[in-house]
Amino acid sequence: MSLASLLGAGKGAAMTSFFAPEFFILFLPLAVLGYALIPKGGKKYWLLAASYLFYWFVSGALIAYLLASTLTVHYFGIWLDRVQTEQKAATAELDKEARKALKKKYRKKQLAIVWLAVILHVGVLLVVKYSGFFAVNVNRVFSAFHAPISVRVPKYLMPIGISFFSLQALSYVLDVYHGVVKADGNLGRLALFLAFFPSIVEGPICRYGQTAERLWDCKQIEYRNLTRGAQRFLFGMMKKLVVADRLNSFVVLVFNDYGNCDGGVIALGAVLYTVQLYMDFSGSMDAVIGIAEIFGVPMPENFERPFFSRTISEFWKRWHITLGAWFRDYLFYPVTASDKMKKLTSSARKKIGNHYGPLLAGSVALFCVWLSNGLWHGSDWNFIFFGMYHFVLILLGNLIAPPVRWINRKLHVNPECFPYRLLQMIRTTVLVVIGELFFRANGLLSGLEMFGKMVTEFSVSSFNRAFFEKCGLDLHDLAIVFVTVAIVFAVSVWQETRGSVRDLIGRRHVAIRWTIWYALILFVLVFGAYGFGYAPVDPLYAQF
Amino acid sequence: MEQLLEILEDLNPGVDYENCEDLIDGHYLDSLLIISLIAELEDAFDVTIPAVEIIPDNFNSAKRMMAMIERLSED
């Protein structure tokens, strides 16, 4: 037995799910208790140790990737800082013209450092995530030309959360470069920012300025934070265990065995997969944000009731918010704000007006964003298709906005009235569901076949008892899913129109309060899809 | 300030730019308009607005935009 396996490396792979008992009954309470008891000065080190221990449990030796990323980024930050200080000293006494010239020189130097960081991180991602995909496609091309050569398809173990912490690390370097944050001389603080155990598995993708200080500050645990954090965690648990995991067998069956399914069943599969993905991902985010809340750290939200979106572009401001914001700030705006694009915008605006003018440069940037977004999710054609699908939808949305406005005016339709908004929400949701069909499909070809079947062979005759038996679901399951979705929907409506539901409950009498929380706990306990006959489902986004 | 308000009015009429404090957070200016706006501002005020300055805080009101432009032109 090797030393690593004796020390528990990779032993707790089940811990990637926050709702596995070994995490929320063992690891989390111990982490919180230790944190509360340790004197103020030691708390931050406890939290850092707990984070690395967690990562060691789920990933074992692959922790090397995280450590390497942390060390290099820390060094790049200091390096940038040194160049910036030098620049300040050198330019202090100069007049405006000379200062500008010298600044340019220093800017170049800094840019080189930034590129180094980007190449390193994106390079590792490319190798670990995409080299297999690349090799497979090269081989395809070879065999298409009957070339008698082939490339060995490499296979790397992907460290959990690498797609998430790499983006955090890059955003830190870029923020230092832009002067948004100061380079951190404290390796521990930077390490905790990157490794904080709740958010390392599937985000949210935080910025250094958002969480690093608060994490390192380590306030004592407060009763209010503890209860509110636990409440949020519990709500996420309901989403994941009662709905997402229960739907898993249905979704797996439809997407793996779509050849035996009718169009209607495939459509239902796509809808239920969308429900599963939302409940899984947003439920896990509730857990992450809830846990951070217990430690007194506010985390950025990742979901804001996305299915109330009126357009696709609004959807992406409400679904996986931190990823969208990352691409917006570090890709979209830099591309559109580059000199060439600015010139293009100015001249186009004069020729084709305020709406379509910026669209040219905007589309180029948007294309970059959505290609990256698709690829970020995984190395397969269906993910690229997924990105392009949303790119085209957003582009179309922008193109037809003025004519739609004109038509509405002519027809005296008020776009703010409820029926119109409702129609927009339904349309957006339908488009999203179609996108998720391709997202989940096993390769682009399957996705296209499934979509074809859905459109051409729409019937539900395969939706019979044998089908239910095969996936182990019955009417009870569908009923409980329906009830739970209704609860989440009601909560969402309240949040959308009135505000926090936890505040609402918190204002009630203690008997009512406790009854509600007990009811929710027992609800999850009884109706959760766990235990006998249910294999735990890994969080869906942990694989990206 | 006058010039800024003119630009804004020209880009997207019908908003009370003088007093509005949540142009971004209130979804009055979307990302496409921001692209245009930046190009216009750079022309009109002879400044360079780098991507990093494109944050809600700098664009939520005309006053904030003016403050940003003044800060950038001093550099």
Next chain:
Amino acid sequence: MKKETVKKLAFSLGFVALLIGLILLLSLLVFSEESDRSKGALDPSIRGVYDEPENTVDVLMVGDSETYSSLIPLQLFEEYGVTSYCCATSGQLLSDTEEILDRVFSAQSPKVVILETNAIFRKVSTSNVMLRELGGIFSVFTNHNKWKEIGGNGGVTDDESACDLKGYRFSTEVAAVYETGKAKDKESVRIASQNRYYVERIKELCDENGARLILVSVPSALNWSEGRHERLAALAEEVGVAFVDMNLLSDEVPIDWKTDTRDHGDHLNYFGAKKATAFLGKYLSENVSLPDRRADPSCEAWNREVALFHAMIEADKPIE
């Protein structure tokens, strides 16, 4: 401040205490072990084992999908008069296996328990162990899925005319192995310590109930490897049980990986299962003395099922 802290602490403790009380209440009143013995929270697919008359099942098969795809109780009965039941569920964990055996032993006293070995390599996580232990104290953790039965069975009626396959799942689909003759070596050949622990527990449980435990590896092109075989042979020796590996007996179990698998070598289809079961019947008849129940009046229903099974094979699809 001090007083406030005490109050909050009392509140928290009160909340937790009341919660434990509620869970206990729920366990005792609604999801208790007793109310569950006869029918229950076990996977619906194997619940039929409780419908068998008491002490009439002589062989129990446990394991995962490999098991229910490969072993046909009705064939054993037809050829050797041996009554058996296949209590296999997809992705079965050894901790589940132990639970199933524990329950079934209360109604049946099988002489042989066959544990298919693929499940031995499916790691029982700390969470699984915790759930099992919690379930020992608060039965709601084990039995909670029984909520589906409370207040009727939701309109899903048992079809009386359907053939009862005794836990076997019938499939005649054919999907050949991609590269014949090449067994893909499984990455993990190690048997986790928790899993070893559960194999020992299962052995003890069988001993206590007078059943003989036999480890059996059914043919699988995708799941078998030499490394696995060696580990299992060593484990069987240490625990003191017999181990039969059909993957090494290509003369007795002549699996044709072009026609006998339903999913490219992962699971057998009916044609493969027929061969595996024929071998198992022969092995049992040579090594264990089991009664021939074909004339036993308490097993009369079995003869009827065998006839239905033949009709089903004839029609080449499950009778609806």
